[in-house]
Amino acid sequence: MMQESSVLAIGGGFLEATVRTATPLAFAALGECISERAGVINIGLEGSIIAGALGATVAAGVLGVGGGFAVGALAGLVVAALFAFFTVGLRADQIITGTAITMFALGLTGTLYRSIFGAAGVALDTPTAGVVRIPGLAELPLVGGALFAQPLATYGVTLLAFVLAWYMARTHQGLALRAIGEYPDAAIAAGITPRRYQALAVLFAGGMAGLAGATLVLAQAGTFVEGMSAGRGFIAIAIVVLGRWRPLGVAAAALLFGAANSLQVLFQSMGWQGVPYQLFLALPYLLTLLVLAGASGRAAAPAALGKR
Amino acid sequence: MRGSARALAQLGIVLLAGLALLSLLLVATGHAVGPALAALVRGAFGSSYAITSATIVRMIPLGFAGLAVSLAFRAGILNIGAEGQLLMGAAAAAALAVPLAAAPAAVGIPLLLTGGAVAGATWAAVAALLRLRFGVLEVISTIMLNFVAQYLTGWLVRGPLQEPTRVNPQSASLPSALQLPVLLEGTRLHVGVLLLVVVAFATWWWLTHTASGFRVRAVGMNEAAARSAGDVAVGRTIAGAFVLSGLLAGLGGAVEYTGITYALYENFSPGYGYTAIAVALLARLHPLGVLGTALLFGALEAGANAMQRDAGVPSVVVSVVEAVLILLIVGADRWSDRLSARAEAAT
Numbered sequence: 204m205m206q207e208s209s210v211l212a213i214g215g216g217f218l219e220a221t222v223r224t225a226t227p228l229a230f231a232a233l234g235e236c237i238s239e240r241a242g243v244i245n246i247g248l249e250g251s252i253i254a255g256a257l258g259a260t261v262a263a264g265v266l267g268v269g270g271g272f273a274v275g276a277l278a279g280l281v282v283a284a285l286f287a288f289f290t291v292g293l294r295a296d297q298i299i300t301g302t303a304i305t306m307f308a309l310g311l312t313g314t315l316y317r318s319i320f321g322a323a324g325v326a327l328d329t330p331t332a333g334v335v336r337i338p339g340l341a342e343l344p345l346v347g348g349a350l351f352a353q354p355l356a357t358y359g360v361t362l363l364a365f366v367l368a369w370y371m372a373r374t375h376q377g378l379a380l381r382a383i384g385e386y387p388d389a390a391i392a393a394g395i396t397p398r399r400y401q402a403l404a405v406l407f408a409g410g411m412a413g414l415a416g417a418t419l420v421l422a423q424a425g426t427f428v429e430g431m432s433a434g435r436g437f438i439a440i441a442i443v444v445l446g447r448w449r450p451l452g453v454a455a456a457a458l459l460f461g462a463a464n465s466l467q468v469l470f471q472s473m474g475w476q477g478v479p480y481q482l483f484l485a486l487p488y489l490l491t492l493l494v495l496a497g498a499s500g501r502a503a504a505p506a507a508l509g510k511r
Numbered sequence: 512m513r514g515s516a517r518a519l520a521q522l523g524i525v526l527l528a529g530l531a532l533l534s535l536l537l538v539a540t541g542h543a544v545g546p547a548l549a550a551l552v553r554g555a556f557g558s559s560y561a562i563t564s565a566t567i568v569r570m571i572p573l574g575f576a577g578l579a580v581s582l583a584f585r586a587g588i589l590n591i592g593a594e595g596q597l598l599m600g601a602a603a604a605a606a607l608a609v610p611l612a613a614a615p616a617a618v619g620i621p622l623l624l625t626g627g628a629v630a631g632a633t634w635a636a637v638a639a640l641l642r643l644r645f646g647v648l649e650v651i652s653t654i655m656l657n658f659v660a661q662y663l664t665g666w667l668v669r670g671p672l673q674e675p676t677r678v679n680p681q682s683a684s685l686p687s688a689l690q691l692p693v694l695l696e697g698t699r700l701h702v703g704v705l706l707l708v709v710v711a712f713a714t715w716w717w718l719t720h721t722a723s724g725f726r727v728r729a730v731g732m733n734e735a736a737a738r739s740a741g742d743v744a745v746g747r748t749i750a751g752a753f754v755l756s757g758l759l760a761g762l763g764g765a766v767e768y769t770g771i772t773y774a775l776y777e778n779f780s781p782g783y784g785y786t787a788i789a790v791a792l793l794a795r796l797h798p799l800g801v802l803g804t805a806l807l808f809g810a811l812e813a814g815a816n817a818m819q820r821d822a823g824v825p826s827v828v829v830s831v832v833e834a835v836l837i838l839l840i841v842g843a844d845r846w847s848d849r850l851s852a853r854a855e856a857a858t
Contacts, residue, residue: 246650289838293845298589298650299792303837306785310830317825318540429827437654479670485662488655495652496645 211344217462217469218349223423225461226357227252227415231439232446232453233363234411239443240371241404242384242397242507246301247286249436250308251279251409255416257312260329260427261319263420268332272356272417279413280406282308287405291398297509305436313429320427332356332422354422356414363411364454371450380404384505412436434488441491444498448505456494463487518795525793525839526807529832536828547822554817555810564699565816568771570809572597572780574707575763576787577794577801578714579631579756584796585718586752587731592638592653593760594784595660596631600764602664603630605672605682605775612686619689624765631761632754634660639753643746649753657784665777672775681776691770701770708802710759715798727752760784782830786812789833792840808833 231248238245245251258278263271286304289295332354340351371377382390383397390397415435420427442460446453467483537544555566576593583590604627611619638656641647667682674683691701718724726748729737738745763783768775790808794800811833815826 285838289842289845293842293849295841295845299788299841300838302589302591302650302788303834303841305834306788306830307834307838310827310832310834313827314536314540314825314831317827434654434658437651440648440651479666481662481666484665485659488658488662491655492641492647492652495647496641 213469213472215345215348216472217465218346219352220465220468221458221461222349222353222357223461224464225457226353226360226422227418228435228439228442228460229360229364229454229457230356230415230418231412231435232442232457233360233367233450234408234415235439236443236446236448236450236453237367237371237380238401238404238408239508240384240448240505241380241401242387242505242510243290243401243405244297244301244440244509245283245286245405245408246298246437246440247282247304247308248301248408248412248439249432249434250286250301250305251282251412252416252419252432252436253312253430254282254308255279255413256420256431257316257416257427258413259417259420260316263330268330268421271330271421272332272414275417275420276410276413279416280410283405283409283412286409287402291402291405309430309432316427316429329420329426331425332418354418356418356422361454364450367450376400381505384507387507387510412439415439438487438491441494444504445494447498460487460490463490521840521843522793525836525843528839529836532835533828533832536831537824540824540828542822542824547818547824550818550821550824551811551814553814554821555814557817560698561813561817563695565813566806566810567704568699568701568809569812570805571701571703571707571770572763572767572783573786573790573808573812574711574801574805575766576760576783577790577805578711578798579758579760579763580787580791581794581796581798581801582714582718582727582752582759583756584791585731586727586749586756587734588639588642588749588753588756589650590635590638590653590753590756591650591788592635592656592757592784593763593787594780594782595653595657596634596757596760597764597767597780597784598657598660598664599634600627600631600761601768601772601775601779602660602667602672602764603627603761604765604768605685606667608685608689609672609683611689614689616688620691620769623689623769624762627765627768628758628762631764632758634761635757636750636754639750642753643750661777664775664779668776674774679776681774683774685769685773689769690773691766699771703766703770706766707805710762711798711802714759718798723748723751760787781812786830786833789837792837 231252235245235248255275255278259271259275262274266274282304286300289300290297334352335355335358337351341347343351371381379390379395380400382393383395383400387397416432419431424431438460442456443453445456445459463486466486467480470478470483534544537547554561556562576597579593579596580590604623607623607626611622634656638649638652641652642649668680672682674681691703694700694702694704718728730745730748734745772779786808790801790804794804811829815829818824819826
């Protein structure tokens with residue numbers, strides 16, 4: 204018989220890990236949600252995440268955690284600017300460009316990391332974002348740790364989801380953005396310039412993906428590892444589908460993927476040894492496939508998504 | 512002919528730009544450009560051993576994966592999954608090697624290669640099914656399947672396929688009777704290169720001289736037009752091209768396993784499936800062109816290894832160059848489209 208207190212501890216640990224690992228995914232997916240509503244699918248998101256991760260690692264050592272987040276966002280934005288130049292500027296194929304941008308950023312971050320920190324060296328003195336405990340609430344059983352003892356980035360991304368939901372639904376710009384993604388010709392007739400909106404939406408998505416990378420380093424891993432984005436940019440695109448292109452839905456969908464990431468923690472603490480650990484590592488990717496397959500037929504993708 | 516001369520000129524410009532970028536990166540990361548580039552050339556072409564056992568040996572998997580990507584892109588399928596399909600091809604060959612350990616070469620080798628091709632085709636069929644039945648973007652599904660293939664391989668080499676002493680995370684060494692014959696004594700060059708050339712010609716012939724090959728190109732050029740033309744079963748054509756693409760990548764994995772590595776392990780492919788995208792695009796998706804660009808990228812990767820060894824330059828720097836080459840080609844295409852549109856408007 205398991206003690207009630209240990210059930211609470213294990214469950215609380217699982218929920219805490221779920222929210223923590225969902226945070227970078229939510230940042231990236233919320234950015235991608237805006238970009239897709241404007242009709243641009245940014246497969247280069249992965250590149251912005253890894254650039255943000257390296258930018259944050261380098262900057263945090265000099266400027267501290269806050270500077271790390273700022274430079275991480277900037278690095279993601281720069282990568283996205285390259286993507287915007289080719290896709291929005293030259294109207295090049297969004298998918299091939301995005302794939303190349305991802306390769307570019309993975310290679311460049313690997314090269315720079317080894318040049319800065321040495322072939323086997325690690326960024327040992329990277330400061331990390333501390334947990335902000337909400338007094339009183341953080342001590343709640345089960346959900347206290349998950350909801351009220353998280354790094355500032357988690358509270359930030361929650362707020363971002365609500366702000367974006369309001370922006371998309373209630374502002375003129377949000378409406379214009381949605382019009383561009385649904386029916387660009389009508390938007391142009393209404394005097395909207397799609398390219399400017401699309402470029403800004405892509406840059407915003409890049410900045411958010413950069414924050415995702417920064418969160419990965421400063422609030423999770425504590426250091427940079429080559430290729431540590433590990434497909435999160437692509438998972439974020441699936442999260443947008445599952446969240447049906449709505450900011451609050453996207454935030455909720457990110458939690459599901461956080462849970463998939465955290466199942467390993469749960470089963471380890473339950474002492475479940477029989478299942479190969481690779482299955483847990485593969486789980487988020489399998490879940491992505493299932494989600495995308497399940498979303499078919501009733502998908503509400505912007506009509507002009509991916510068209511150039 | 513004018514078109515191909517222009518394509519060659521464009522290729523030259525793109526390559527020069529790639530070289531310039533590489534030099535810039537070397538300077539930016541504090542490496543001496545001269546010695547690094549010298550090491551690159553030496554590692555790729557410096558000796559007959561470098562050419563046969565480093566450059567051409569890398570050309571083979573890049574060529575098979577490049578053919579896979581070319582074929583898919585020709586059909587309008589953005590198969591980014593050559594990496595996973597190649598890995599599954601190698602894994603299937605390694606699994607078949609267990610029961611076939613005592614088989615004679617004439618039976619064993621064809622079975623290993625066929626098994627690898629079928630496994631690659633099966634892995635691609637998952638993504639094809641997801642696209643045709645559920646409308647899942649194949650870019651995302653194939654990338655997800657690459658990760659799954661990676662972890663599946665990791666499990667296989669620590670579980671069911673681990674070598675008998677159970678020390679190293681890799682499969683048992685392939686019996687020498689089942690290894691692909693070496694072409695030149697004293698080198699690592701194996702008959703896989705001949706197979707690659709044959710397969711490239713077969714792919715080219717199929718695309719240009721058969722009705723089904725024509726359907727693939729028609730669907731790739733304009734899916735809506737092919738659909739309304741009525742004669743083309745678009746779904747079946749896409750499925751067929753997708754599976755065939757996976758088959759080529761899987762065959763490449765089996766060839767790499769039976770020709771070079773003789774064992775399966777976690778980092779079996781240093782990203783051949785991703786480099787293959789650059790290989791295919793630089794070849795303008797032409798199967799025979801792939802032979803040339805695969806050789807080029809084989810040289811680049813062989814040279815990059817030498818550059819890391821002799822000049823301390825991280826070898827991942829080549830993936831930056833590869834990515835920039837893709838961007839330059841895509842950008843140049845759009846640029847010339849625009850110029851010709853402008854010229855048309857002016858007349």
